[in-house]
Amino acid sequence: MKTSLTIFKNLFAIKTDQRMDFDSFDEFEKLLYKLSNEPLASKKDAVLISPATYVPDTTRKNDNVLEWTGWCAVDVDDFKFEGDLKSELIKRFGHYNFICYSTASSTTDLPKFRLVFPL
Numbered sequence: 001m002k003t004s005l006t007i008f009k010n011l012f013a014i015k016t017d018q019r020m021d022f023d024s025f026d027e028f029e030k031l032l033y034k035l036s037n038e039p040l041a042s043k044k045d046a047v048l049i050s051p052a053t054y055v056p057d058t059t060r061k062n063d064n065v066l067e068w069t070g071w072c073a074v075d076v077d078d079f080k081f082e083g084d085l086k087s088e089l090i091k092r093f094g095h096y097n098f099i100c101y102s103t104a105s106s107t108t109d110l111p112k113f114r115l116v117f118p119l
Contacts, residue, residue, distance in 0.1 A: 002021065003027075003028040003069060003071055003118070005019070005028070005069065006054060006060075007048070007049050008048040010044060016056075019053065025071075035047060036103075043105050046103075049073075052068060053065070070119050071116055071117060073117075075112070076113050076114070077103075077105070078110075097118055101116075
């Protein structure tokens with residue numbers, strides 16, 4: 001399954017010219033883990049990704065979306081869990097294929113993460 005994304009340099013970037021295409025969801029997964037492991041000075045330095053393909057030479061906004069590229073993401077910011085997070089996620093979502101990685105605002109005391117699902 002081909003997977004694509006549009007990547008933005010940071011929270012403030014709006015140009016939609018940085019599209020990446022992957023031949024498999026596994027290749028896409030490798031990029032996500034690589035991005036999640038990059039050191040950041042602050043959350044504002046984190047790249048953003050979008051499952052949208054945009055009208056060429058436009059900016060990031062809903063009116064410019066041409067299509068959705070086969071995946072969705074759910075940010076989990078306030079989930080309090082008991083025990084092992086990995087076990088809890090597998091119990092809840094294990095019947096789906098998903099990628100889980102930490103987000104820029106995650107801490108040891110309050111893990112924040114993203115779940116990415118192929119559609």
